[in-house]
Structures are given as C-alpha cells and as structure tokens.
Amino acid sequence: METTLYSLDEVSKNDGKGGNRVWIIIKDAVYDVTDFIDEHPGGGDLIQEWAGxxxxKDFDDAGHSGDAKKDLKKYKIGELREEDRKQKQAKAGAKTENPELQNRSFCSVISCGLFG
Incomplete structure (x- = not known):
C-alpha cells in the first residue's frame, strides 16, 4: 500500500474552520482527527489548537500513553512530503539570528546569571 504524501500547505487548509476537516502533524505523519475531537480526554480544544x-512537541510533552499512541495510528492518512520536512527543520534551526546565543549551553546561562 502506497503512502499518501501531503504538503504543509495542504495540511494547513485542514484547520477545522469553515467546515474543513481537522488534520494535525505528529512526527511528520499526517492525521485526520476530525472524528476524534469530541472523544479526546483532554478536550477538543487541545486538538483544535494544532489543527492544520x-x-x-505538545503531543510529546503531554506524556501520552502507549495506548494513546497506538490509537493515533487509526487516524493516520499519510505523511508530510520530504521537501516540507526539510523546510520545517530549517525553520526550527533558525530560532535565533545569533549562533553564539543559539549554541549557548544551559550551564553557561546559569553561570552567567541569565537564569533565575
């Protein structure tokens, strides 16, 4: 079975607004969670926040159970195109314009008094 590939643009149009479906990206996989919103234990608003x-990051930070991760698989409709994965990674790597600040370790932030 061939995997359907989607662009970031296609995913962004499925934001739940105007009758559109609700798609989210988790680890480069695209999920149509429209039918799951009302069932989400944390409430549909949490999913809607990431629609399109x-x-x-928030999915991982929430500490979802193994069962939740397994259940997510039934909503998978495809994956993000390779070009858009690279584009996404480039944006993530461009967090700051100053590479010295970007590479500063947590320890050096604490030792120079910028923390707390």
Missing amino acids: KDGT
Whole structure:
C-alpha cells in the first residue's frame, strides 16, 4: 500500500474552520482527527489548537500513553512530503539570528546569571 504524501500547505487548509476537516502533524505523519475531537480526554480544544499545524512537541510533552499512541495510528492518512520536512527543520534551526546565543549551553546561562 502506497503512502499518501501531503504538503504543509495542504495540511494547513485542514484547520477545522469553515467546515474543513481537522488534520494535525505528529512526527511528520499526517492525521485526520476530525472524528476524534469530541472523544479526546483532554478536550477538543487541545486538538483544535494544532489543527492544520505540527503538534509534535505538545503531543510529546503531554506524556501520552502507549495506548494513546497506538490509537493515533487509526487516524493516520499519510505523511508530510520530504521537501516540507526539510523546510520545517530549517525553520526550527533558525530560532535565533545569533549562533553564539543559539549554541549557548544551559550551564553557561546559569553561570552567567541569565537564569533565575
């Protein structure tokens, strides 16, 4: 079975607005979670916040159970195109214009008094 590939643009149009479906990206996989919103234990608003976007970080930070991750598989409709994965990674790598600040370790932030 061939995997359907989607662009970031296609995913962004499925933001749940105007009768559109609700798609989210988790670890470069695209999920149609429209039918799951009302069943989500944390409430549909948490999913809606990431409609049409990449929700990987919040999904991981929420500490979803193994069962939740397994259940997510039934909503998978495809994957993000390779070009858009690279584009996403480039944006993530461009967090700051100053590479010295970007590479500063947590320890050096604490030792120079910028923390707390």
